[in-house]
Amino acid sequence: MQSVTWTQSVSNLAVPNTAVAANATSAAKVTSQNFTIAEGREVDNASIKLNLSGTSSSTLLNGDLLGTVTLVHHVMVGGVMTDVTVWTGPLSMALDDIAIFGSTADTDTVTLNMVNGGIPLQLAAGDYTLSISHTMHAGTAMSYNLSASVAGTEILTDAHLTVGQSVAGNILDGSDANGTPDTLGSLHSGFTISGENNLGIATNWTFHSDGTVTNDTGNQRI
Numbered sequence: 001m002q003s004v005t006w007t008q009s010v011s012n013l014a015v016p017n018t019a020v021a022a023n024a025t026s027a028a029k030v031t032s033q034n035f036t037i038a039e040g041r042e043v044d045n046a047s048i049k050l051n052l053s054g055t056s057s058s059t060l061l062n063g064d065l066l067g068t069v070t071l072v073h074h075v076m077v078g079g080v081m082t083d084v085t086v087w088t089g090p091l092s093m094a095l096d097d098i099a100i101f102g103s104t105a106d107t108d109t110v111t112l113n114m115v116n117g118g119i120p121l122q123l124a125a126g127d128y129t130l131s132i133s134h135t136m137h138a139g140t141a142m143s144y145n146l147s148a149s150v151a152g153t154e155i156l157t158d159a160h161l162t163v164g165q166s167v168a169g170n171i172l173d174g175s176d177a178n179g180t181p182d183t184l185g186s187l188h189s190g191f192t193i194s195g196e197n198n199l200g201i202a203t204n205w206t207f208h209s210d211g212t213v214t215n216d217t218g219n220q221r222i
Contacts (some may be wrong), residue, residue, distance in 0.1 A: 006154035046152035054144035061104035067134025122202035
């Protein structure tokens with residue numbers, strides 16, 4: 001399996017040099033960035049890193065940023081383009097500084113891993129929109145800047161290496177069929193099928209030697 005580090009320009013998510021009055025909360029600000037994962041590719045372990053910086057002309061700086069980060073996959077379902085929210089995460093950042101003389105400044109950085117139920121997302125090929133909605137509450141008059149970057153591991157799915165093997169009988173528990181041992185069952189306790197569901201979201205199904213079938217979250221399926 002071939003993989004490389006994945007990065008994506010998300011400059012549209014930036015919020016430059018925005019002023020907030022003392023003891024006030026800014027209006028909600030929404031920024032969005034569209035991007036595409038090419039056919040024959042999949043992105044695993046995606047994350048978004050956010051950098052916040054702020055300054056105040058007073059000797060005290062106090063600012064709290066709250067918001068939500070959302071990733072939407074645009075997929076065709078029954079001939080209709082549908083927006084599917086594949087991940088959303090809370091955002092909380094803070095700026096605090098105090099000085100005896102002069103102005104104040106501070107920075108904060110957070111990294112949000114895109115996981116659902118503790119399972120990292122596997123982003124299938126297609127079109128996506130990443131958006132950030134936030135407000136900034138300022139204890140003192142201040143200005144701030146917010147920027148973002150994303151990263152992950154890009155898998156070249158067209159280059160998956162596979163080995164063909166023909167077996168008969170129970171391929172999981174090694175039971176004989178027509179007197180011939182099942183070679184696959186003796187080597188593996190289960191196997192996994194990877195693909196996309198009807199919404200175009202990458203998913204995995206694992207067939208276990210005890211006959212059960214589980215999905216990405218470990219929930220048993222019949």
